[in-house]
Amino acid sequence: MDIDTKINLIKEGTLEVINFEELKEKLEKESPIAYTGYEPSGKIHLGHAITVMKLKQLQNLGFKIKILLADYHAYLNGKGTLEEIEKIAKYNEKCFRALGLDDSTEFILGSTFQTKPEYTDKVYNLATLTTLVRAKRSMDQVSRNSENPKVADAMYPLMQIADMVALDVDVALGGMEQRKIQMLARENLPKIGKNPPVCIHTPLLHGLDGDEKMSSSKGNFIAIDDKESEIKKKINKSFCPIKEVDGNPIIELAMHFIFTNQEKILIERPEKFGGNLELSEKELIDMYSSGELHPMDLKNGVSKYLIEYLADVRKFMENN
Template sequence: MDLEERVQLICKRPVEEVLTIEELKMLLQTKSTPVAYNGFEPSGPMHLGTGLLPALKIKDFTQAGVKYKILLATWHAKLNNKFGGDLDKIRRVAKHFIEGWRALGIDESMVEFVMADDLISQKDYWELLLKISERVTLSNVIRALPIMGRKESENLRFGSYIYPLMQVTDIFMLGADIAQLGMDQRKANVLAKEVGPALGLWSPVAVHHHLLPSLTGPTKMGFDENPKLDVQISSKMAKSKPESAIFIYDNEEEIRSKLRKAFCPEKQIENNPVIDYVKNLILRSDSDKILIERPSIKGGPVEVNLTQLVELYQKGEIHPLDLKNAVAEWLIKTLEPVRKRFVSEELESYFPNVFSKKA
């Protein structure tokens, strides 16, 4: 695989931003097996945004010859008061996350799972965090707080302000050449790019992916000064609102039912969650196609790439319900290995407030 093919894989949707393409190319040319990382708070059941989308992106990186480290951010979740700060529950869910990604088919020969417990137990971790703290201002830290899913104006405990410093420290302790996180975490990565060289370390390449929206449509909550990014962060799929998320273990009828109710304005592309799922999960390359079953009066079945889909949808030649049905069938097929791996009783033991036993 040549350089351009590797770059295209890494930059493939749902990636929105790379800081910078030139740095990425130089890294791939000078290091045979670069290391990328992403971090996840084990804070609840896995939905499309925490399960399927990362799995697709991890596969892109490993196919491009990049070793991928997944940080199970247990102590970060505690600082964020997930599960009431109960570390035993958080650690148990971390193991559940690993099983979810395995069911989604990641290449474990190129993937390493790292528990934050192991990382922060190292003396060097806290020495580095203190050195980083000497190089940043309180303003820098506050600007990076949306990585916790919280706004700057909220009344936070002091421990919350350590969180962005931990995320910067994670990058260097993991030896990550590439920080591959969501758009809501870009400010922490920018901080790492600035601080690294000042400490005699490296400036990691930052690869930021799009955040999948919830089923309920766009909202604004003031997470970012950029209006479009604010909508993306504010509207992202959340496990805390089960009715607005598709979980990777949802059964066939649950997937169909949730999508039927999804916000999907006719002829509208922007801020349309169903179009978003097509773009960032299904038709991630120009050559990818999806079959839309339409009634004969509307022209019958049509197989389209993303450009064709957008054109037909804007013209009203693809009805929202037909699009929803096509997305539902793709998800049902793609998530089948996960449904086979997990049973309802097991899910209820992890997340009793979300799942109930099925007959």
Template sequence: MTELSWEDKYKLITRNLAEWLGDDKLKTILKERNLKVYWGTATTGKPHIGYFTPMSKIADFLRAGVEVTILFADLHAYLDNMKAPWDLLQLRTQYYEAVIKSMLKSIDVPLDNLKFVKGTDYQLSKEYSLDLYRLSSVVTEHDAKKAGAEVVKQVANPLISGLLYPNLQALDEEYLKVDAQFGGVDQRKIFTFSEKYLPALGYEKRIHFMNPMIPGLAGAKMSSSEDDSKIDLLDNAASVKKKLKKAFCEPGNVTDNGLLAFSKHVLFPLMKEGESYLVPRTAEFGGDISFETFEELEASFKKEVIHPGDLKAAVEIYINKLLDPIRKEFNEDPKLKALSAKAYAAPQKPKPVDEIVPSRLDIRVGKITNVEKHPEADSLYVEKIDVGDPTGDRTIVSGLVNFIPIEEMKDRMVVILANLKPAKLRGIESHGMVLCASVDEPTKAVEPLRPPAGSLPGEKIVVEGYESGNPDEVLNPKKKVWEKLQADLVVNGSGEASWNGNLLLTISSSGKVTADSLKNVPIK
């Protein structure tokens, strides 16, 4: 095989990337020797066909003579706010290694050109631990949180483990002795974090390669946790067909099209010389048509020469070709079958009714129809609020006199917690609570939350991801359901109401609940 020029290697290494940092250093190294790169994956959710995107890029790296290390980041997975026990993560690490090796074989990538490493093979050493302490002594909490914002699961009260995650990923570059790290563009903040802090320990700044985040079948980012957004690597042909049939693929839309993105970043780069992309069509619609480049396919789809059904049929054929060797290997090997079943066991039966989940809260849109000052308390309003009850408006007492003028309260749309146990406040019974963004320091500030524009009184508001389940008829004060859930209710940095990182949305329109001006404050 003819040795490629450094320019040809550069083109292979950088093609189809969303971005790369350290271009001058990359060119300098390629003029002198082959590059050393690592790609890491935290062994959490079950790998899906989206993983073919980095696999396809790794194939490019290998063609360019790059020395590639694949890191199974088991310790990272444990730190990423995981509730899975360590023994389950060990099984998942074994599954990742088996399935990724199978993926690489399915696209004819020789495994002898790759190095496979587990994080715990070296991250628990004395030297690494000391460097982790050294790094922790110079990294600010702000920078650690910012670096992991798009990678580590975000919650209202983050664990220290999540803040350590970027530190480990930065140190991995030094301990794996590479020139560059490769990942998705969602890791950009961790990459720039590495560039800032590794030199503080006397280590060199590395090059960083970033793949685009390709849309899933539903149009948004492909995710292991959203079944309809992805195709599992072990899905059978019937399941592939069913999921592709439901895939978002609007005629002429080339922007939010997961099928086109998969074709661009996986199928075209894997095609051998002389191969073309075949779209099967009936004679009635012009017969089969083939494309030499992705740009030709994209243009034809945009002009609606290619129908969504035809594109789905083509992608289905190519996906099954990729998955057939993987399915065969796992079906024929009892050990791999057992590993898959143990690492990703079927979901357990529904959790007990008394689990503290936000679906137990009856949150609704309300409209204040009348408001007066409490006759016995200067700081309290007595409001009549329409929350959609068939019996009429509710009486709710709120401590908002010192924060919202009475004229601004009249006819205001608000967000109500409707299933609190009624309580007497200075002689008047209150049947609910007006939810507010609230902060005590440096000065007290309170703002009633606003439902989305166009909301109607009585519309249900749910926490994203917790839409199922019925709210308690009345929250039992002794079990402190509201108090436990309220601890993670906040207005985030974008001014949006959320619980544990999940937005509060109207169930009818998925509109967001917001605060007027307060951000990063509790909801009370």
């Protein structure tokens, strides 16, 4: 497969790649490294699965995949003791393997390298280059909006940049909420003599309640190991405004998890309500936005597919 074909594949399902010329150079390496980091702080859900799908694609294109289980980051973010966080990290790793990443995937606890002198030197160096204003801009949204953020909140983005150096990263993958930190990395890493990674940003899923982000802390998610009855219950209760497509979490689930794997979705309906439908993505959007497709019919079709989609994940989790 030539490099241009690989780039077109990588571009699919992303919001932004910074930048394509550098990506071409990375693809010419024998075994480029792609990484993403997750705080071990709760259930692994379909929002995580968006980035894992892209990691699997990169793996198939010859990338070595490193996943940082950022236990110290979670600790700084108040997610529990290090012992509690380590237990969650083991569960999270099992979830990511269940989603189909192969055995070559390297899972790395942050605490295994983040206290080494060469790492802390990088953090201190980055601290001398980063203003408090810029650090605050790179914090997560909750910390940015806090009236009294902690020093730990400002350390977080600097550590994340140092992680990229420690893990020898060629490509940094994350949702759009990671963009500010990744742009800070691209700005400051050359100042300490390090090459910045190519940054790939994937979409964020809306929460089932319509919130702008699916999150385990908000309870507005479908966990990848949820039981069939739980998936159906969550979908049935979810926000799904009639005729509204933008920001509709059920439409998003169809776009990201159904139409990326098959051309049409089966919507089962009683004959008195028009009978069954087999719809392409465009047909689904058109029918829903016109009001011809009822939210409950859409929910039933999506929940049935997700139950099937996650069946192998549930089986893996039960048997491992």
